[in-house]
Amino acid sequence: xxxxxxxxxxxxxxxxxxxxxxxxxxxxxxxxxxxxxxxxxxxxxxxxxxxxxxxxxxxxxxxxxxxxxxxxxxxxxxxxxxxxxxxxxxxxxxxxxxxxxxxxxxxxxxxxxxxxxxxxxxxxxxxxxxxxxxxxxxxxxxxxxxxxxxxxxxxxxxxxxxxxxxxxxxxxxxxxxxxxxxxxxxxxxxxxxxxxxxxxxxxxxxxxxxxxxxxxxxxxx
Amino acid sequence: xxxxxxxxxxxxxxxxxxxxxxxxxxxxxxxxxxxxxxxxxxxxxxxxxxxxxxxxxxxxxxxxxxxxxxxxxxxxxxxxxxxxxxxxxxxxxxxxxxxxxxxxxxxxxxxxxxxxxxxxxxxxxxxxxxxxxxxxxxxxxxxxxxxxxxxxxxxxxxxxxxxxxxxxxxxxxxxxxxxxxxxxxxxxxxxxxxxxxxxxxxxx
Numbered sequence: 001x002x003x004x005x006x007x008x009x010x011x012x013x014x015x016x017x018x019x020x021x022x023x024x025x026x027x028x029x030x031x032x033x034x035x036x037x038x039x040x041x042x043x044x045x046x047x048x049x050x051x052x053x054x055x056x057x058x059x060x061x062x063x064x065x066x067x068x069x070x071x072x073x074x075x076x077x078x079x080x081x082x083x084x085x086x087x088x089x090x091x092x093x094x095x096x097x098x099x100x101x102x103x104x105x106x107x108x109x110x111x112x113x114x115x116x117x118x119x120x121x122x123x124x125x126x127x128x129x130x131x132x133x134x135x136x137x138x139x140x141x142x143x144x145x146x147x148x149x150x151x152x153x154x155x156x157x158x159x160x161x162x163x164x165x166x167x168x169x170x171x172x173x174x175x176x177x178x179x180x181x182x183x184x185x186x187x188x189x190x191x192x193x194x195x196x197x198x199x200x201x202x203x204x205x206x207x208x209x210x211x212x213x214x215x216x217x218x219x220x221x
Numbered sequence: 222x223x224x225x226x227x228x229x230x231x232x233x234x235x236x237x238x239x240x241x242x243x244x245x246x247x248x249x250x251x252x253x254x255x256x257x258x259x260x261x262x263x264x265x266x267x268x269x270x271x272x273x274x275x276x277x278x279x280x281x282x283x284x285x286x287x288x289x290x291x292x293x294x295x296x297x298x299x300x301x302x303x304x305x306x307x308x309x310x311x312x313x314x315x316x317x318x319x320x321x322x323x324x325x326x327x328x329x330x331x332x333x334x335x336x337x338x339x340x341x342x343x344x345x346x347x348x349x350x351x352x353x354x355x356x357x358x359x360x361x362x363x364x365x366x367x368x369x370x371x372x373x374x375x376x377x378x379x380x381x382x383x384x385x386x387x388x389x390x391x392x393x394x395x396x397x398x399x400x401x402x403x404x405x406x407x408x409x410x411x412x413x414x415x416x417x418x419x420x421x422x423x424x425x
Contacts, residue, residue, distance in 0.1 A: 010411070013411070015343075015344060040234065040235065040238065041238050042238075043235075044235075044238075044239060044242070044408070044409065044410070044411045044412075044414065044415065045366065045409055045410075045411050046366060046368075046406075046409050063232060064234070065234075066232065066234050066235060066238070067232075068232055068235070068409065090267075090268070091267060091268050091269070092340070092370075093267070093340055093342065093368045093369075094267070137340065137342075138342070166338055166339075167338060168338055168342055168343075191338070191343075192343070221344040221364045
């Protein structure tokens with residue numbers, strides 16, 4: 001199924017593809033590897049792979065399967081040195097730290113681990129600065145209480161993280177209209193914007209999205 | 222036969238996949254015997270300069286590559302680190318480069334890139350600086366995928382094939398006779414990358 005999606009995205013001028021293994025267990029990991037290998041044969045844009053990455057060995061095998069970058073989330077929180085180890089061996093450009101964050105009752109933001117289930121006590125701003133220091137090349141910021149709610153990115157959170165680091169920040173979570181993509185760049189300050197469902201379920205989605213963004217003065221490919 | 226030189230720096234698989242896509246046959250190899258028989262060579266590369274030089278040395282590939290490129294004039298294209306390795310040196314390391322193209326590799330000058338983020342990452346345009354078969358049919362709005370913190374300074378401006386502006390203008394590709402180098406990743410640059418690799422495949 002994902003391999004078919006790539007066929008479409010190849011025709012629709014998508015800029016990068018991110019594939020995450022969001023399974024709750026690793027029972028189907030072999031299957032995931034198969035999907036990545038197949039997908040990389042047809043993926044002629046940068047491919048980031050994430051989910052269940054806990055060691056440099058795991059990174060090495062994913063790169064061998066055709067990934068260009070890896071996205072690390074929970075394992076980086078549990079053992080931050082993993083970021084540095086990966087950056088030293090594979091280069092900063094290869095290491096994307098993915099961060100799930102949401103707003104707390106008091107208005108403060110907090111980073112969650114374990115697929116958005118476990119609060120970590122970390123603030124997105126300080127965690128972002130830390131991962132940059134440790135060698136991350138990009139931050140993939142998922143506004144988890146916006147994900148699936150169709151109200152756009154959490155622009156306040158996005159802006160805080162963008163201002164805290166010098167590495168590129170990619171926004172994810174909550175996109176329901178092309179306007180949300182524009183806002184992510186113009187208001188949130190994101191270096192790139194990502195979306196899932198809206199791109200999967202709309203014909204020629206990425207082309208339409210880009211045309212819209214171009215009409216609103218954003219330099220897109 | 223096109224040989225993709227495998228010296229354990231980067232994703233050689235994606236180059237092979239794109240060669241297949243444009244209808245060319247490629248082999249990934251680090252075997253000197255195989256490399257000696259190549260009609261064309263691709264020197265890929267993602268990673269650090271010194272490590273790249275060291276890997277080429279440890280595999281015993283430097284004399285073979287010199288013979289192929291400098292004596293037999295086999296067409297070769299260096300990609301990203303592969304391009305940088307073709308210069309004489311790099312600010313990223315202490316090892317000497319292959320020195321096939323006069324010039325050196327330097328870090329982006331932060332004084333001049335100002336608030337722009339380093340690495341330079343993402344899709345960008347290339348401006349042609351001279352005629353070349355490699356860039357044939359690539360329109361002015363062709364965009365390529367870049368990810369790099371260092372870039373090449375050519376000693377002879379006549380070697381510069383295209384430039385790209387990121388804070389300031391830098392050589393995003395060069396050509397010195399049979400030797401090509403591109404700072405961007407054609408293998409990750411979708412249809413424009415396919416066109417460029419096809420041009421290289423068809424280059425005589």
